[in-house]
Amino acid sequence: MSGKAEMSTEATQTVLGFPKYPPFRLNQPRFPQETFLGRYLHYLDVIDPSTLFVSDKRLRECVQLLDDFKRGSAKASDKTLWRAQQIKQAILHPDTGEKVLPPFRMSGFVPFGWITVTGMLLPNPSWPTLLFWQWLNQSHNACVNYANRNATQPQPLSTYIGAYCAAVTAACSISAALTYLIKQSKSLPRSTQLIVQRFVPLPAVSMASAVNVLCMRWNELRTGIEVYEKGGKVVGVSKVAAKQAVSDTTKVRAFLPIPMLLAPPCIMPFLERYKWVIGSPYRHLFVNAIVCTLSFAFSLPLALALFPQESPILTSALEPEIQSKTKSDCLFYNKGL
Template sequence: MSSEESTVLGFPEYPKFQRNQPRFPQETFLGRYLHYLDVVDPRTLLTSDSRLKECVELLKAYDAGEKNLASDRELWEAQKIKGAILHPDTGEKVLPPFRMSGYVPFGWITVTGMLLPNPSNASQPQPISKFVGAYLAAVTSACSIAGGLTYMIKKAGSLPPATRLIIQRFVPLPATSLASHTGIEVYDREGTVIGVSKVAVKQAVTDTALTRAFLPVPLLALPPCIMPFFEKFRWVQKSATRHLLVNAIVCTISFGISLPIALALFPQESTISVNQLEPEFREKTRATELYYNKGL
């Protein structure tokens, strides 16, 4: 069976190519999960400028009507590389640490991204002052929550030591979840921008906030459950370095698991009923639904 006829979890691995469309159906969680595995694929970080240019030129040729220049697989791969490196709205190259594919490899830099929006992947550019203000507010609130919970747990003399230890391990979970508006362009099925909506951006922010709130759940819930198993081994107990190394590996794997799952909760290109938007939109279009890019 050829690669273009093979399947992945019941979906064709390389279906008939569709420009600017995900390779897998977005109506189901599983389809979105497979799509985001492509989006966060760290191998795209190694793409050279010449390879990126080749992919962009191939897609331009396809758009110009040259449909038989490459196979479906080559076209999907070209679109994957372009989508992983270039911003979908601006077309500008996103720096590697701030790409979704760099989220896990550069996690030691971007771990605070769980507490605030990633400006490189936002659907609209934000002023630096707002970014810094949001960062300081998020870090302050997260540290306050974590510090307060830790203090209260230590002072809770009625709790058995084992119970206090378990609760302390999970302190980061509520801290980051709790820490976690101009308008946004809405467009029709053909991609024609109808206007800018504050209602749509509220929905986009809500979906993104839920994604960000869920993102640390596997990351911060799995290591406390897994580490006690490894801590039973002497070779881990006898060396703080080995303990740190095992902990880092477990956290990295947990992060890699949580990222595509969190992103798959909602489609990146979301739909909204015209009746839910501001009244002026009903005068601008006959469409019953419009679309917007909520960002990642």
């Protein structure tokens, strides 16, 4: 009786107007993806850091439960099934089924990436310091882009090594060029220079992050990615869909640093009015790290929610050979993260 009451309670719970635990749908998001709010709630599931602590045994149990559901033999509540799917999708790549290393999962982006974000926001960096933090940040970004790519078409590792070198080189070059221009602006008042220096990372990281995606996923544009019907049946490989997937992901990466890097330079001057904060460089760095981490955590789901991960595309916009293989008006593809 208590089990039925619990299931009834789950069915009536809501999150921002959406059912918290709707009837379970295998391989489908828990919240509607037609609206920004629904996508935002979905990506909160995706980046949930609690999935970083899931054991291999627990992961196998979740995969087994979902397999049982597919066969029609699962006996579990919607809440349990949604949690099992969340864990599986957070850890295993949707195309390859392989485990993604924790630092390169979306759920690990903030816990492992906050250090580089904090480092890039340190005021008045030297050239070696600036290049080091850019290299570390773009190396992490490149690994995240690789781990969360569309992997329906296998690519040689050498392709990604070359892409990594191009991405890091471009990122460091962009950052160095912008910093050089700012340092040459000696005609600006000192107060203005300090404000500008705090915002140096914004255009550098935004441009570099977009270039990073283009470099790491360039081969998808050459080979194409799989497009499939709603039921999952693969129709073909499309370069048009690949272009849209890479374009959308590039926009997400370009937007991601904006709230993440704008907030700390605006908040820190107010916190720096307190002697406790500025009395020690270690305390100042500690407070800066907290502000950066919170800004990063706030920014990530907002940026990801710009586009759904499983994105639709009109069949009429695809290649003629794909149009001839299906009667569906709309197909889907994995955009990647």
